[in-house]
Amino acid sequence: MQKKILITGANGQLGRSLSNLLKDHFNILGSDLNIANIERSSIASIEMDITNFENVNNIVKKYNPDIIINTAAYTNVDQSEVHRDLAWSVNVHGLENIIKASEQSTRIIHISSDYVFDGKNGPYKEDDKTYPISYYGRTKLAGENALRGSRRKFLILRPNVLYQSTTHDQASFFAWVYTSLNQEKNINVVTDQTSNPTWVIPFSQVILKCIVLNTEGIYHYGSDDNINRYEFALMIARTFDFDESLINPIITDDLKQLAARPKHSGLCTDKIQSELDVKVYPIQYCLDQIKLGMN
Ligand SMILES: NC(=O)c1ccc[n+]([C@@H]2O[C@H](COP(=O)([O-])OP(=O)(O)OC[C@H]3O[C@@H](n4cnc5c(N)ncnc54)[C@H](OP(=O)(O)O)[C@@H]3O)[C@@H](O)[C@H]2O)c1
Numbered sequence: 576m577q578k579k580i581l582i583t584g585a586n587g588q589l590g591r592s593l594s595n596l597l598k599d600h601f602n603i604l605g606s607d608l609n610i611a612n613i614e615r616s617s618i619a620s621i622e623m624d625i626t627n628f629e630n631v632n633n634i635v636k637k638y639n640p641d642i643i644i645n646t647a648a649y650t651n652v653d654q655s656e657v658h659r660d661l662a663w664s665v666n667v668h669g670l671e672n673i674i675k676a677s678e679q680s681t682r683i684i685h686i687s688s689d690y691v692f693d694g695k696n697g698p699y700k701e702d703d704k705t706y707p708i709s710y711y712g713r714t715k716l717a718g719e720n721a722l723r724g725s726r727r728k729f730l731i732l733r734p735n736v737l738y739q740s741t742t743h744d745q746a747s748f749f750a751w752v753y754t755s756l757n758q759e760k761n762i763n764v765v766t767d768q769t770s771n772p773t774w775v776i777p778f779s780q781v782i783l784k785c786i787v788l789n790t791e792g793i794y795h796y797g798s799d800d801n802i803n804r805y806e807f808a809l810m811i812a813r814t815f816d817f818d819e820s821l822i823n824p825i826i827t828d829d830l831k832q833l834a835a836r837p838k839h840s841g842l843c844t845d846k847i848q849s850e851l852d853v854k855v856y857p858i859q860y861c862l863d864q865i866k867l868g869m870n
Pocket residue numbers: 583584585586587588589590606607608609623624625626645646647648649650665669686687688689734735736737738744746747748
């Protein structure tokens with residue numbers, strides 16, 4: 576019999592990609608606050624607010640999944656400083672509700688973030704010291720700790736600067752740059768934040784492999800090269816033939832954002848490559864694949 580997998584946040588960037596990939600291999604139930612788009616993608620779907628324990632408990636008890644993949648999150652880093660209760664409720668209590676509602680035997684795969692680190696000396700290894708510098712980062716670390724302390728079988732995957740192949744996602748730096756340049760808008764992009772952005776397509780394949788191999792623990796996944804946001808924006812402009820002079824280089828302090836950002840971030844992928852034999856791709860390859868898919 577096919578394994579049953581409940582995906583939370585199935586309407587988000589990662590949730591959509593995962594649902595599409597996993598539906599050919601497993602019995603999938605996609606859940607989110609708004610399921611209109613999931614319904615269109617032909618997987619079974621249900622509205623579920625992970626902050627509402629009764630809601631989560633009813634659905635989990637009825638569906639009885641073998642695995643729950645928690646991609647749902649409050650992902651707005653600056654607004655997390657303002658709406659602290661909501662960010663904590665989704666990113667921490669939401670996961671606690673999933674843990675409490677599910678059977679001990681249910682495996683939980685949770686998506687975290689490089690924002691659990693302070694960004695002073697990345698790229699980070701899995702066992703490097705965590706020290707979030709934003710409230711969003713604190714909620715992501717508290718979520719990790721809730722799962723680690725639950726004595727459940729778990730897998731925590733940390734991506735960074737996640738992006739879809741689509742260009743409308745709120746939580747995607749790629750989508751913001753693509754859409755702005757496509758509309759010939761000038762954008763200010765920082766030169767002092769480095770990372771190795773994670774494209775959801777290979778990341779979803781990594782998650783599939785982790786399911787098949789019953790992988791447990793904490794793993795990082797990102798691209799092969801560490802670059803700053805300005806360099807990433809230039810690559811996007813060049814790949815999609817946009818006017819790169821629209822991109823104005825600035826530094827993080829100029830933005831006066833509500834939340835502090837890790838500057839020298841990025842995630843070391845040696846562990847996942849050597850233990851799980853997964854591939855890590857150059858950013859240019861990922862952008863080229865997105866372009867090919869658009870044609
Ligand atoms: N985006 C990044 O750059 C990035 C980087 C590193 C790690 N991550 C992590 O990767 C994971 C996936 O991120 P993503 O970029 O795919 O995020 P996303 O596109 O914002 O998707 C998150 C989904 O969760 C839903 N959601 C929010 N509150 C919920 C609730 N109470 N109950 C159920 N669903 C809820 C959102 O619905 P609404 O849209 O209706 O609110 C959205 O569909 C998250 O854990 C995130 O923290 C993201």
